[in-house]
Amino acid sequence: MKHRRSALTRSAALTSSRGKVYFFLLLFYLALEYTKFQDVLGLEALRLGLFSVLLLLVSTFFNVNITKINNNQILLIGLFCLYLVVFVPFARNNYFAFHTAKGMLIYLPVIYSIVHLINDEKSLNRLILFFVLVSVYLSVYVLTNRGYGPAGTVRDANDVALALVFLTSFSLFLFRTANSNKYKWVYLLVTILVIAAIAYTRSRGGFLGLSAVLGVYVLFSHHKLKAILMALVIVSVFTYTADDDFLGEISSITDTSESTASSRLLTWKDATKMFLDNPLGVGPGNFPIRFDEYQSEEHARGNMWGRSAHSLWFTLLPETGILGTAIFALIIMRNFSDIRLLGQESDWHSKRESSYFYNLRICLLASFCGLLVSGTFISVLYYQHFWLFSAIVVASRNIYLNRKLAL
Secondary structure, X not given: OHHHHHHHHHHHHHOOHHHHHHHHHHHHHHHHXXXXXXXXXXXXXXXXXXXXXXXXXXXXXXXXXXXXXOOHHHHHHHHHHHHHHHHHHHOOOXXXXXXXXXXXXXXXXXXXXXXXXXXXXXXXXXXXXXXXXXXXXXXXXXXXXXXOOOOHHHOOHHXXXXXXXXXXHHHHHHHHHOOOHHHHHHHHHHHHHHHHHHHHOOOHHHHHHHHHHHHHHHHHOOOHHHHHHHHHHHHHHHHHHOOHHHHHHHHOOOOOOOHHHHHHHHHHHHHHHHHHHOOOOOOOOOHHHHHHHHOXXXXXXXXXXXXXXXXXXXXXXXXXXXXXXXXXHHHHHHHHXXXXXXXXXXXXXXXXXXXXXXXXXXXXHHHHHHHHHXXXXXXXXXXXXXXXXXXXXXXXXXXXHHHHHHO
16 A cells, blocks of 8 residues: 555656646757757747756756666766766867767756656656657658758758657557557558658668667567568558669668768778777767877878767767766666566556556667667767667656556
8 A cells, every 4th residue: 555655646746737847848848859949940049948958957956856866777877977077178179078068967857857757657658649749740841851850969861860760669659559540540640651751861870770670569569460561561651752762772781882881881990999099088079079080091081070980889989988888888788677677467467557568668679779770870879869768768667666566
């Protein structure tokens, strides 16, 4: 009974007016971060992003709960941010290091807000539905703007493709858990729209990430035939939307002699040399600053100062060194461990609960694998996706454990 009361107390966070305002502020920040409507509407001067973060920070201060912070991923993310901050005065370019570290620190109140507010299935479904609506907006924008996104971390074709890959499994989750055929059709159409947008970006990294998402769904689904049929529908939509040139690029994706692939491999080789020379890292945001020191002669261009690593991993390794990479690896391991915890059917008396958490497990695993695979070819270490996803995993784990305690 005590456990049941504590679970009810936690789930009441959104019922108070203050909790509702706090939740609205979280969604407002996420809307700014993913839709960039302030840039689209020419409202950059209002600094709405900074304003929303400050409001979230104030809300976090008044709602702080030490038990929510005392979590492996949250502590590790805090440690990673602290490491970046400590590195600022030692980096070659302090300005880039400072702004990179500052950008990471801004995520902390958002991460805490997700863990604090998303504390039951209802609030989690609301957040997932919000991300599905975001994916609809981004998809329509991509399809009407020649494959590009609005701005910021979702502007470049590769960047917005990665964001859509990350969001794809959320509409699939709602499709699989919807109670009526009407809603199933709605979420299926949303998924088709997102797939078409990914194809329209012509991003090979997006294609590989989407392949990872589909692979997870087929591999872990109880209903293999349904999963395979769904995968065939998605592949058909992708093939129909993609132009012949892009399909040709995909068919030659393993050809390392192709100019783009060759240049990327050379960059990763140079990134490895940079790491070996600086095992503690060159500092956040300093890979482009130091690249010309390690640039291979085989590169077609001369001085390539300012070039990005074009990879999450080859940004992480040379910029944060052994310690930063170890912290990041631990966060990944904890995320996979928490995702694996979900959906253990023997824990539930209700078939609905068993199905919900099992589908949540597949959703998070697919989203995470898609993010990591696409991120292999895009410099997204300091983008919001990985860090916010980790918070969603922690929140999902807490919901799962609280539901078990309430049984």
